[in-house]
Amino acid sequence: MSRPPTFTPPPGAHAITLRTSRGDFAAVDAPAAAGTSPKGTALLLPGFTGSKEDFNPLHETLTARGYHTVAVDGRGQYESDGPETDESAYAQEELARDVLAQAAALAALGAPDTPVHLVGHSLGGQIARAAVLLDHSPFRSLTLMASGPAQISVSQQQRVKLLQDALAVMTMAEVWEAIQAMEPPEETETGDVEGGLDEGLADQEDLRRRWLGNKPAQLLATGRQLCVEPDRVAELAAVPIPFHVLSGSRDDTWPVTLLDDMALRLRARRTVIQGAEHSPNTDKPLETAQAFADFWDQADPTSPQHQN
Secondary structure, eight states: OOOOSOSSOOTTOEEEEEEETTEEEEEEEEOOOTTSOOOEEEEEEOOTTOOGGGGGGGHHHHHHTTEEEEEEOOTTSTTSOOOSSOGGGGOHHHHHHHHHHHHHHGGGGTOSSSSEEEEEETHHHHHHHHHHHHOOTTEEEEEEESOOSSSOOHHHHHHHHHHHHHHHHSOHHHHHHHHHHHSOHHHHOOOOTTTHHHHHHHHHHHHHHHHHHSOHHHHHHHHHHHHHOOOOHHHHHTSSSOEEEEEESOOSSSOHHHHHHHHHHHTOEEEEETTOOSOHHHHSHHHHHHHHHHHHHHOSTTSGGGGO
16 A cells, blocks of 8 residues: 555645535645646546545645646545445446546636546556546546556455455454554554654554545455456557556566556556655655656647647
């Protein structure tokens, strides 16, 4: 899972409820910084077991570049409500239609202009892809961050299967404890020398609270999607908007070489963030945010890249 450095929105950003035709979604809203010329709006979708807070490290850089950013929790994810046991509510098309409704609702926030730049991390990238394939008209561009062309790697499928088996017989709290017992120490110790032990414990409690906020049916349904997702790159390549494929220099969920190939098939801009792994947004936030903004600066209706 992505581990944001803080669950508190950065300066200039605030928690909101994004009200849509398909229900309410918890979001972090960060308007373009004062004194900048507003350039556009970006809708940011988190990955499996993640949340809107995964994008907290990016907002300040992006808003300083003139972009209004809105990160959302998907249906049944952390602070967005959803059914506890009805997995049909989390079918990929349902989640994709939620994204279309979120994009439509951004106008109510005073978004400077639409269509919006869409960004999806990991699972969020595959949901974003599904939304664009349903209707690309709300979107100016699509960025797939650490999100591959089809199903996740075999090792990650095995992890998802373990989670599904655990959810069948354990409570969410019990599963959390089991996950912590299985993780190596460097994955569970979130404090650093400067922050100290107390800060590390607070961060861990934030992660636990996020985990407990997820609906079990959402985890089961979306985990299954990650394990069976077909390759839809050829379909996506036919959509007339610009694409960006961004990843770390190492990724155990989709091999980087697979992401390289997907970018070629999409005729997409390709960015590799050196020193980052599956979550460039938290591993190397400054470099990631700058890459997003550089791409968006070029992804306008008059750009040749728009004809991809």
